[in-house]
Amino acid sequence: MRTFVDVAGEDTSSTRHRVLAAVRDHGPISRAELARRTGLAASTITAAAQSLAAEGVVHEREDAGEAVSRTGPRGRGLSVDPTLASVVGVDFGFRTVRLAVCDVHARVLVTRESRLTERYSNEEGLSVAAELYRSAVSALPAEQGAVVTVGVALPGPIDAVRRRVIGSSVLPGWSGTTAEELTETFGVETVIENDANLAALGEHVFGAGRDVADSLTVKFHSGIGAGLIVRDRLVGGAGSGEIGHFAVAVEGKVCRCGKRGCLDTFAAIPALLEAVSTDAEALDVRSLLDRTVAGDPRVSRIVSDAAELVGDAASRACLLFAPQRVIVVGAMAEAGDVVLEPFARALRRGLIPDTQSSPEIVRGALAERSTVMGAVALALTASGWLPAGG
Ligand SMILES: [Zn+2]
DSSP, rough: OHHHHHHSSOTTTTTTHHHHHHHHHHHOOOOOHHHHHHHOOHHHHHHHHHHHHHSEEEESSOOOTTOSSSOOOOSSSSEEOOOOOOOEEEESSSSSEEEEEETTOOOOOEEEEEETTTTOOHHHHHHHHHHHHHHHHHOOOOTTOEEEEEEEEESSOEETTHHHHHHHSSSGGGGTTTTHHHHHHHSOOOEEEEEEHHHHHHHHSSTTTTTSSSSEEEESSSSEEEEETTTTTEEOSSTOOOOOSBOOTTTBBBBBSOOOTTHHHHHHEEEEEEHOOSSSSOOOOHHHHHHHHHHHHHHHHHHHHHHHHHHHHHHHHHHHHOSSSEEEGGGGGTTHHHHHHHHHHHHHHOOOTTTSSOOEEEEOOGGGGHHHHHHHHHHHTTTSSSSSOO
């Protein structure tokens, strides 16, 4: 196992720990810059850097390569050896399981994906994920360090203290699933978090939210959820960001969550498919998106009305913390302006005129990978290779 603490040591005040943490957070970094950031003497830095380099923990090179590091530009200087350890992100979606193995710089080394039947069970999902995991790990380059942590995204509220799924209306068979159960499945320490929260973390660390401290990521998908990044930190907690369960109509249908008239019952993908399908034709997500983009008047109207409802819900979230940017992810974001325009219109209408600067509204930069990359960020943070707070 090579977590950050395994390599740096537990004593956070030690020279080794301080130097390595600065290289991790700011690498590639020059010795002079290291001295400035750590407050250590140049001779102390040189000695520490030499011993870390001799052990192969840090490298000094002309160009640090394609590192998807949130901090530090590419260039000459000391950087952490990316092969020290690997982490895995797993996204259990509505019908798809996605997995990505990354090095400590979050470079994606291997990906795997598998389609499953809708509302697949916990046993089915775990057995498919275990198989993808085995296959991905066996494809890693020989010099790459072993997997130290797995981060898992699940579509339901997560009890962070007891580390279990409280309930999932998207994957009902997963209620009660624990991080321990997943640790057993993969044979490696596993951490879990809600999927919309991880989509927000993925976009914040690697995608469209990289350069802002406060952002709201809205996942417009099989369920509607939001993740809040406040001062560079993901706002966690069971049930946080559940904007899909904002009530939009007192007399609406009963939602899968048990409340009546939730946004999900009007605007999430299952509700849209039900609205666009006719007796003659049942549409799937792909054909829903295709017809939306092609401008089918009936389908476009249903989708743009739904996007307005989601934009209105997002405006209420914005009123609470005034994010600089709103990032839209999920399958419906793929439809582009047909969804983004009505979403943005409703969002702006919901803000207070003149007193609140309007957030920038953009599509996610990671497409369907935002959640799995958020799971990677979670695993890197849990193993210490990404500083807490992103
Ligand atoms: Zn609900």
